[in-house]
Amino acid sequence: GEDVEQSLFLSVREGDSSVINCTYTDSSSTYLYWYKQEPGAGLQLLTYIFSNMDMKQDQRLTVLLNKKDKHLSLRIADTQTGDSAIYFCAEKMDSSYKLIFGSGTRLLVRP
């Protein structure tokens, strides 16, 4: 079945690294996404990775995929107060248009 799970809350100090985790259940070829949502706004696509990749890096963002454990993580280096938001993990099977979301992780960055 389709299910995406995330921890609900993460608090870090400004300048530290943040790691947000996600697990998914579908074993098909799939795309995995990270979105950021600020209060009252839509979702901003941060990055995505295909399930045949292990890692993807984009400036301060690093995505790691462990296919064996169906575990996805988003690392934000040098976390800033502007990174405070809700981060959503999402999964989409290659053969489908349907996007399945986790419940979101609220990241709080303390000065």
Place this chain on the structure above:
Amino acid sequence: DGGITQSPKYLFRKEGQNVTLSCEQNLNHDAMYWYRQDPGQGLRLIYYSQIVNDFQKGDIAEGYSVSREKKESFPLTVTSAQKNPTAFYLCASGDFGNTIYFGEGSWLTVV
């Protein structure tokens, strides 16, 4: 500018009324989606469309209706049959390249 436009940003509905939320995209995307987000929760799929004149029910389609007469437009009607419509509604669009983008959302409140 290219992107996804949702309107109105805020909408109030009286009991028993139908209301329609607009979603327009100029990204030439084939797929379009409607999601509902309740406070402090993740996103739930209402309807999605892969091509003009075709759409599929998502996980919570009851009380909602959609149409896809044009590639760039995917309006959502919240009918009086939807008993708890107060929520944040998000429209998205995507292409075969698997990038999926969101609009800024519409707040619907029942008064």
